Amino acid sequence: MNPFFYTPAEYELEKASNSYIMSLLVVMVGLPLPIINLLATLFFFIANRKSTYFVRWHCTQALLSQFSLFCLNSVAFWWTVTIILNKGEGITNIYVAYLVLVVLFNLLEFIMTIRAAIRTRKGVHISWWFYGPLTDIICKP
Amino acid sequence: MRKIVFQGLILLLVLAGGVYLLTRMDWIRLLRIDRATEKVEQKLGDLIWSQQGLDELPKDSTYKRVDAIIRRLCAANQIDQKRVKLHLVENGEVNAFALPDYHMVVYSGLLKNVKNDGELAGVLGHELAHMELAHVMKKLGKEVGLSVLISITTGELGGDAIKEVIGMLSSSAYDRKLEKDADVQAVKYLKQAGIDRNDFANFLDRLGKEEAGIPKELSWLSTHPDSRERAKYIREME
Numbered sequence: 001m002n003p004f005f006y007t008p009a010e011y012e013l014e015k016a017s018n019s020y021i022m023s024l025l026v027v028m029v030g031l032p033l034p035i036i037n038l039l040a041t042l043f044f045f046i047a048n049r050k051s052t053y054f055v056r057w058h059c060t061q062a063l064l065s066q067f068s069l070f071c072l073n074s075v076a077f078w079w080t081v082t083i084i085l086n087k088g089e090g091i092t093n094i095y096v097a098y099l100v101l102v103v104l105f106n107l108l109e110f111i112m113t114i115r116a117a118i119r120t121r122k123g124v125h126i127s128w129w130f131y132g133p134l135t136d137i138i139c140k141p
Numbered sequence: 142m143r144k145i146v147f148q149g150l151i152l153l154l155v156l157a158g159g160v161y162l163l164t165r166m167d168w169i170r171l172l173r174i175d176r177a178t179e180k181v182e183q184k185l186g187d188l189i190w191s192q193q194g195l196d197e198l199p200k201d202s203t204y205k206r207v208d209a210i211i212r213r214l215c216a217a218n219q220i221d222q223k224r225v226k227l228h229l230v231e232n233g234e235v236n237a238f239a240l241p242d243y244h245m246v247v248y249s250g251l252l253k254n255v256k257n258d259g260e261l262a263g264v265l266g267h268e269l270a271h272m273e274l275a276h277v278m279k280k281l282g283k284e285v286g287l288s289v290l291i292s293i294t295t296g297e298l299g300g301d302a303i304k305e306v307i308g309m310l311s312s313s314a315y316d317r318k319l320e321k322d323a324d325v326q327a328v329k330y331l332k333q334a335g336i337d338r339n340d341f342a343n344f345l346d347r348l349g350k351e352e353a354g355i356p357k358e359l360s361w362l363s364t365h366p367d368s369r370e371r372a373k374y375i376r377e378m379e
Contacts, residue, residue, distance in 0.1 A: 072156075090279070090282060091169070091174055092169075093164055093166075093167065093168050093169050094160075094164050096168035096169065096172065096174075097160055097163035097164040097166070097168060098160055098163075100163050100168070101156070101159045101160055101163055104159070105156075129148055129152070130145065130148035130149055130151075130152050133144050133145045133148065134145050134149075137142070137145070
Protein backbone atom coordinates (compact mmCIF):
# COMPACT_ATOMS: atom_id res chain seq x y z
CA MET A 1 0.00 0.00 0.00
CA ASN A 2 1.35 3.40 -0.92
CA PRO A 3 0.47 5.94 1.79
CA PHE A 4 1.61 8.87 -0.30
CA PHE A 5 -1.01 11.14 -1.77
CA TYR A 6 0.81 11.30 -5.06
CA THR A 7 2.70 9.01 -7.39
CA PRO A 8 6.43 9.71 -7.08
CA ALA A 9 8.21 10.74 -10.24
CA GLU A 10 11.05 8.72 -11.73
CA TYR A 11 13.80 10.97 -10.29
CA GLU A 12 12.27 10.66 -6.81
CA LEU A 13 12.35 6.88 -7.00
CA GLU A 14 16.00 7.06 -7.97
CA LYS A 15 16.93 9.40 -5.12
CA ALA A 16 14.94 7.42 -2.54
CA SER A 17 16.60 4.21 -3.72
CA ASN A 18 20.00 5.91 -3.55
CA SER A 19 19.46 6.80 0.09
CA TYR A 20 19.65 3.07 0.89
CA ILE A 21 22.45 2.43 -1.58
CA MET A 22 24.62 5.10 0.09
CA SER A 23 25.15 3.03 3.23
CA LEU A 24 25.80 -0.11 1.19
CA LEU A 25 28.38 1.59 -1.01
CA VAL A 26 30.43 2.60 2.01
CA VAL A 27 30.44 -0.98 3.30
CA MET A 28 31.48 -2.21 -0.13
CA VAL A 29 34.45 0.14 -0.44
CA GLY A 30 35.68 -1.35 2.80
CA LEU A 31 35.44 1.28 5.48
CA PRO A 32 35.25 -0.58 8.77
CA LEU A 33 34.62 2.38 11.08
CA PRO A 34 30.98 2.26 12.19
CA ILE A 35 30.55 6.04 11.96
CA ILE A 36 31.22 6.11 8.20
CA ASN A 37 27.96 4.40 7.23
CA LEU A 38 26.02 6.79 9.40
CA LEU A 39 27.85 9.83 8.04
CA ALA A 40 27.30 8.78 4.43
CA THR A 41 23.57 8.38 5.04
CA LEU A 42 23.48 11.63 7.04
CA PHE A 43 25.14 13.63 4.24
CA PHE A 44 22.67 12.20 1.75
CA PHE A 45 19.82 13.06 4.11
CA ILE A 46 21.04 16.67 4.50
CA ALA A 47 21.51 17.02 0.76
CA ASN A 48 17.90 15.93 0.22
CA ARG A 49 16.25 17.61 3.20
CA LYS A 50 14.39 20.00 0.93
CA SER A 51 13.45 17.35 -1.58
CA THR A 52 9.98 15.88 -2.09
CA TYR A 53 8.17 14.02 0.67
CA PHE A 54 8.81 10.57 -0.84
CA VAL A 55 12.57 11.17 -1.04
CA ARG A 56 12.76 12.70 2.45
CA TRP A 57 10.74 9.85 3.93
CA HIS A 58 13.07 7.16 2.62
CA CYS A 59 16.19 9.17 3.49
CA THR A 60 14.89 9.44 7.05
CA GLN A 61 14.09 5.74 7.32
CA ALA A 62 17.56 4.86 5.99
CA LEU A 63 19.15 7.30 8.47
CA LEU A 64 17.22 5.96 11.46
CA SER A 65 18.11 2.37 10.68
CA GLN A 66 21.74 3.32 10.20
CA PHE A 67 21.75 5.16 13.50
CA SER A 68 20.66 2.12 15.52
CA LEU A 69 23.15 -0.03 13.66
CA PHE A 70 25.78 2.60 14.42
CA CYS A 71 25.07 2.26 18.15
CA LEU A 72 25.42 -1.53 18.00
CA ASN A 73 28.58 -1.37 15.89
CA SER A 74 30.16 1.33 18.04
CA VAL A 75 29.89 -0.82 21.16
CA ALA A 76 31.52 -3.72 19.26
CA PHE A 77 34.20 -1.40 17.86
CA TRP A 78 35.25 0.16 21.17
CA TRP A 79 34.99 -3.15 23.00
CA THR A 80 37.46 -4.55 20.44
CA VAL A 81 39.74 -1.52 20.86
CA THR A 82 39.89 -2.07 24.65
CA ILE A 83 40.85 -5.71 24.03
CA ILE A 84 43.59 -4.73 21.59
CA LEU A 85 44.92 -2.16 24.06
CA ASN A 86 44.66 -4.73 26.89
CA LYS A 87 42.45 -2.51 29.01
CA GLY A 88 39.58 -4.91 29.59
CA GLU A 89 38.97 -8.52 30.49
CA GLY A 90 40.22 -9.80 27.15
CA ILE A 91 38.25 -12.04 24.81
CA THR A 92 35.33 -13.32 26.86
CA ASN A 93 32.35 -15.46 25.92
CA ILE A 94 29.95 -12.52 26.13
CA TYR A 95 32.20 -10.47 23.82
CA VAL A 96 32.18 -13.17 21.13
CA ALA A 97 28.42 -13.64 21.58
CA TYR A 98 27.86 -9.89 21.14
CA LEU A 99 30.10 -9.85 18.08
CA VAL A 100 28.13 -12.72 16.51
CA LEU A 101 24.88 -10.84 17.19
CA VAL A 102 26.28 -7.65 15.63
CA VAL A 103 27.40 -9.55 12.53
CA LEU A 104 23.94 -11.14 12.22
CA PHE A 105 22.21 -7.76 12.57
CA ASN A 106 24.53 -6.16 10.04
CA LEU A 107 23.84 -9.00 7.64
CA LEU A 108 20.09 -8.66 8.14
CA GLU A 109 20.32 -4.90 7.69
CA PHE A 110 22.41 -5.39 4.55
CA ILE A 111 19.84 -7.72 2.99
CA MET A 112 16.92 -5.49 4.00
CA THR A 113 18.69 -2.43 2.61
CA ILE A 114 19.35 -4.08 -0.76
CA ARG A 115 15.71 -5.18 -0.89
CA ALA A 116 14.51 -1.69 0.03
CA ALA A 117 16.75 -0.06 -2.58
CA ILE A 118 15.43 -2.36 -5.34
CA ARG A 119 11.77 -2.11 -4.30
CA THR A 120 11.89 1.66 -3.84
CA ARG A 121 13.47 2.03 -7.27
CA LYS A 122 10.47 0.14 -8.67
CA GLY A 123 8.12 2.56 -6.95
CA VAL A 124 7.06 0.25 -4.11
CA HIS A 125 6.86 1.94 -0.72
CA ILE A 126 8.82 -0.06 1.87
CA SER A 127 8.05 0.64 5.50
CA TRP A 128 10.20 -1.29 7.98
CA TRP A 129 9.13 -2.63 11.35
CA PHE A 130 9.57 0.13 13.99
CA TYR A 131 11.53 2.45 11.66
CA GLY A 132 8.57 3.02 9.32
CA PRO A 133 6.11 4.27 11.98
CA LEU A 134 8.93 6.29 13.58
CA THR A 135 9.70 7.92 10.23
CA ASP A 136 5.98 8.74 9.85
CA ILE A 137 6.21 10.82 13.03
CA ILE A 138 9.48 12.57 12.18
CA CYS A 139 8.90 13.18 8.49
CA LYS A 140 5.84 15.24 7.62
CA PRO A 141 4.57 16.05 4.09
CA MET B 142 2.93 6.32 19.17
CA ARG B 143 1.91 3.24 21.17
CA LYS B 144 2.72 1.11 18.12
CA ILE B 145 6.24 2.55 17.93
CA VAL B 146 6.92 1.97 21.63
CA PHE B 147 5.61 -1.60 21.33
CA GLN B 148 7.69 -2.34 18.24
CA GLY B 149 10.76 -0.68 19.78
CA LEU B 150 10.40 -2.82 22.91
CA ILE B 151 10.06 -5.96 20.80
CA LEU B 152 13.23 -4.97 18.95
CA LEU B 153 15.11 -4.44 22.23
CA LEU B 154 13.82 -7.78 23.53
CA VAL B 155 15.03 -9.53 20.38
CA LEU B 156 18.44 -7.93 20.86
CA ALA B 157 18.71 -8.80 24.57
CA GLY B 158 17.32 -12.30 23.95
CA GLY B 159 19.76 -12.77 21.10
CA VAL B 160 22.73 -11.88 23.28
CA TYR B 161 21.41 -14.13 26.06
CA LEU B 162 20.95 -17.11 23.75
CA LEU B 163 24.31 -16.60 22.10
CA THR B 164 26.10 -16.45 25.46
CA ARG B 165 24.73 -19.96 26.17
CA MET B 166 27.29 -21.23 23.69
CA ASP B 167 30.89 -21.73 24.77
CA TRP B 168 32.47 -19.61 22.03
CA ILE B 169 35.91 -19.58 23.66
CA ARG B 170 36.12 -23.37 23.38
CA LEU B 171 34.26 -23.52 20.07
CA LEU B 172 36.66 -21.08 18.41
CA ARG B 173 39.63 -22.61 20.28
CA ILE B 174 40.60 -19.21 21.69
CA ASP B 175 41.70 -20.76 25.01
CA ARG B 176 43.97 -23.25 23.24
CA ALA B 177 45.64 -20.50 21.25
CA THR B 178 46.33 -18.59 24.49
CA GLU B 179 47.65 -21.76 26.14
CA LYS B 180 50.12 -22.30 23.31
CA VAL B 181 51.43 -18.74 23.58
CA GLU B 182 51.80 -19.18 27.35
CA GLN B 183 53.62 -22.48 26.97
CA LYS B 184 56.07 -21.09 24.43
CA LEU B 185 56.58 -17.93 26.44
CA GLY B 186 57.20 -19.84 29.69
CA ASP B 187 59.82 -22.11 28.12
CA LEU B 188 61.51 -19.23 26.34
CA ILE B 189 61.66 -17.01 29.42
CA TRP B 190 63.03 -19.79 31.60
CA SER B 191 65.66 -20.86 29.05
CA GLN B 192 66.97 -17.29 28.79
CA GLN B 193 66.49 -15.99 32.34
CA GLY B 194 70.09 -16.27 33.57
CA LEU B 195 69.14 -17.05 37.19
CA ASP B 196 71.41 -19.18 39.33
CA GLU B 197 69.38 -22.40 39.83
CA LEU B 198 70.18 -24.61 42.80
CA PRO B 199 70.71 -28.39 42.45
CA LYS B 200 67.78 -30.72 43.07
CA ASP B 201 68.86 -31.79 46.55
CA SER B 202 66.89 -32.39 49.76
CA THR B 203 65.72 -28.77 49.94
CA TYR B 204 64.25 -29.09 46.46
CA LYS B 205 62.51 -32.31 47.49
CA ARG B 206 61.10 -30.58 50.57
CA VAL B 207 59.57 -27.76 48.51
CA ASP B 208 58.41 -30.16 45.81
CA ALA B 209 56.69 -32.33 48.44
CA ILE B 210 54.68 -29.33 49.67
CA ILE B 211 53.62 -28.48 46.12
CA ARG B 212 52.64 -32.12 45.53
CA ARG B 213 50.55 -32.10 48.70
CA LEU B 214 48.77 -28.88 47.73
CA CYS B 215 48.16 -30.09 44.17
CA ALA B 216 46.93 -33.55 45.17
CA ALA B 217 44.43 -32.10 47.64
CA ASN B 218 43.10 -29.55 45.16
CA GLN B 219 42.92 -31.51 41.89
CA ILE B 220 45.71 -29.46 40.32
CA ASP B 221 47.82 -31.20 37.70
CA GLN B 222 51.12 -31.28 39.60
CA LYS B 223 53.06 -32.28 36.46
CA ARG B 224 52.41 -28.84 35.01
CA VAL B 225 54.25 -27.09 37.84
CA LYS B 226 57.92 -26.55 37.02
CA LEU B 227 59.71 -25.71 40.25
CA HIS B 228 62.97 -23.75 40.19
CA LEU B 229 64.97 -22.98 43.34
CA VAL B 230 67.27 -20.02 42.80
CA GLU B 231 70.26 -18.82 44.85
CA ASN B 232 69.22 -15.33 45.91
CA GLY B 233 69.10 -13.72 49.34
CA GLU B 234 65.80 -11.94 48.73
CA VAL B 235 62.68 -13.28 50.42
CA ASN B 236 60.82 -13.88 47.19
CA ALA B 237 58.83 -16.33 45.11
CA PHE B 238 57.01 -15.69 41.86
CA ALA B 239 55.22 -17.38 39.01
CA LEU B 240 56.25 -17.23 35.36
CA PRO B 241 54.02 -18.21 32.42
CA ASP B 242 53.17 -21.89 31.92
CA TYR B 243 53.45 -22.88 35.59
CA HIS B 244 57.14 -22.08 36.10
CA MET B 245 57.43 -21.37 39.82
CA VAL B 246 60.59 -19.61 41.01
CA VAL B 247 61.48 -19.74 44.71
CA TYR B 248 64.48 -17.82 46.09
CA SER B 249 66.74 -19.39 48.72
CA GLY B 250 66.17 -16.27 50.84
CA LEU B 251 62.54 -17.27 51.31
CA LEU B 252 63.46 -20.80 52.31
CA LYS B 253 65.81 -19.47 54.98
CA ASN B 254 63.18 -17.06 56.29
CA VAL B 255 60.25 -19.44 56.79
CA LYS B 256 60.00 -21.06 60.22
CA ASN B 257 58.10 -24.18 59.13
CA ASP B 258 56.57 -25.94 56.12
CA GLY B 259 53.17 -24.38 56.84
CA GLU B 260 54.54 -20.89 56.23
CA LEU B 261 56.21 -22.03 53.03
CA ALA B 262 52.99 -23.78 51.94
CA GLY B 263 51.12 -20.48 52.33
CA VAL B 264 53.48 -18.65 49.98
CA LEU B 265 53.57 -21.55 47.50
CA GLY B 266 49.79 -21.82 47.63
CA HIS B 267 49.51 -18.11 46.88
CA GLU B 268 51.78 -18.42 43.81
CA LEU B 269 49.97 -21.60 42.76
CA ALA B 270 46.72 -19.65 42.94
CA HIS B 271 48.14 -16.95 40.64
CA MET B 272 48.90 -19.73 38.15
CA GLU B 273 45.57 -21.52 38.46
CA LEU B 274 43.58 -18.28 38.19
CA ALA B 275 45.54 -17.32 35.04
CA HIS B 276 46.79 -14.12 36.69
CA VAL B 277 50.26 -14.38 35.14
CA MET B 278 49.09 -14.04 31.55
CA LYS B 279 46.44 -11.50 32.57
CA LYS B 280 49.08 -9.27 34.12
CA LEU B 281 51.51 -9.64 31.24
CA GLY B 282 48.76 -9.04 28.69
CA LYS B 283 47.75 -5.89 30.54
CA GLU B 284 51.20 -4.44 31.14
CA VAL B 285 53.27 -5.70 28.24
CA GLY B 286 50.56 -6.28 25.64
CA LEU B 287 49.59 -9.49 23.90
CA SER B 288 51.21 -8.39 20.66
CA VAL B 289 54.60 -7.99 22.42
CA LEU B 290 54.22 -11.39 24.07
CA ILE B 291 53.51 -13.04 20.72
CA SER B 292 56.50 -11.19 19.23
CA ILE B 293 58.69 -12.68 21.99
CA THR B 294 57.50 -16.20 21.18
CA THR B 295 58.16 -15.73 17.47
CA GLY B 296 61.66 -14.43 18.19
CA GLU B 297 61.03 -10.91 16.90
CA LEU B 298 61.86 -9.49 20.31
CA GLY B 299 64.86 -10.88 22.14
CA GLY B 300 66.67 -10.84 25.49
CA ASP B 301 65.81 -7.35 26.69
CA ALA B 302 62.09 -7.94 26.38
CA ILE B 303 62.43 -11.24 28.26
CA LYS B 304 64.45 -9.57 31.04
CA GLU B 305 61.74 -6.94 31.30
CA VAL B 306 59.05 -9.61 31.65
CA ILE B 307 61.02 -11.44 34.39
CA GLY B 308 61.66 -8.15 36.17
CA MET B 309 57.98 -7.32 36.08
CA LEU B 310 56.81 -10.69 37.38
CA SER B 311 59.41 -10.89 40.15
CA SER B 312 59.35 -7.34 41.45
CA SER B 313 55.90 -5.85 41.07
CA ALA B 314 52.61 -6.94 42.55
CA TYR B 315 49.43 -7.91 40.77
CA ASP B 316 46.63 -5.48 41.37
CA ARG B 317 44.92 -5.53 44.75
CA LYS B 318 41.94 -7.61 43.61
CA LEU B 319 44.09 -10.32 42.02
CA GLU B 320 46.29 -10.47 45.13
CA LYS B 321 43.27 -10.94 47.36
CA ASP B 322 41.80 -13.55 45.02
CA ALA B 323 45.11 -15.44 45.20
CA ASP B 324 45.10 -15.23 49.01
CA VAL B 325 41.54 -16.52 49.21
CA GLN B 326 42.37 -19.37 46.83
CA ALA B 327 45.59 -20.15 48.73
CA VAL B 328 43.65 -20.48 51.99
CA LYS B 329 41.28 -22.93 50.26
CA TYR B 330 44.26 -24.95 49.05
CA LEU B 331 45.75 -25.00 52.55
CA LYS B 332 42.46 -26.09 54.09
CA GLN B 333 42.01 -28.91 51.56
CA ALA B 334 45.57 -30.05 52.18
CA GLY B 335 45.05 -30.00 55.96
CA ILE B 336 47.61 -27.23 56.54
CA ASP B 337 46.96 -24.58 59.18
CA ARG B 338 46.36 -21.21 57.51
CA ASN B 339 47.58 -19.48 60.65
CA ASP B 340 51.14 -20.38 59.63
CA PHE B 341 50.67 -18.31 56.46
CA ALA B 342 49.19 -15.46 58.47
CA ASN B 343 52.05 -15.67 60.99
CA PHE B 344 54.59 -15.43 58.18
CA LEU B 345 52.91 -12.29 56.83
CA ASP B 346 52.65 -10.80 60.28
CA ARG B 347 56.28 -11.48 61.10
CA LEU B 348 57.55 -9.99 57.88
CA GLY B 349 55.12 -7.12 58.24
CA LYS B 350 56.76 -6.17 61.51
CA GLU B 351 60.18 -6.22 59.87
CA GLU B 352 58.92 -4.31 56.87
CA ALA B 353 60.12 -0.92 58.03
CA GLY B 354 63.65 -2.15 58.69
CA ILE B 355 64.67 -4.13 55.64
CA PRO B 356 62.24 -3.51 52.82
CA LYS B 357 64.67 -4.19 49.98
CA GLU B 358 65.44 -7.76 50.98
CA LEU B 359 61.81 -8.62 51.60
CA SER B 360 60.81 -8.56 47.97
CA TRP B 361 57.84 -10.89 48.26
CA LEU B 362 56.45 -8.70 51.00
CA SER B 363 57.14 -5.36 49.39
CA THR B 364 55.46 -6.50 46.19
CA HIS B 365 52.42 -7.65 48.15
CA PRO B 366 51.01 -4.62 49.99
CA ASP B 367 49.30 -4.47 53.37
CA SER B 368 50.77 -7.67 54.75
CA ARG B 369 49.26 -7.21 58.22
CA GLU B 370 45.86 -6.58 56.73
CA ARG B 371 46.30 -9.72 54.65
CA ALA B 372 47.29 -11.71 57.73
CA LYS B 373 44.14 -10.42 59.42
CA TYR B 374 41.73 -11.45 56.67
CA ILE B 375 43.48 -14.79 56.20
CA ARG B 376 42.81 -15.56 59.87
CA GLU B 377 39.22 -14.37 59.61
CA MET B 378 38.34 -16.26 56.42
CA GLU B 379 35.53 -18.80 56.68
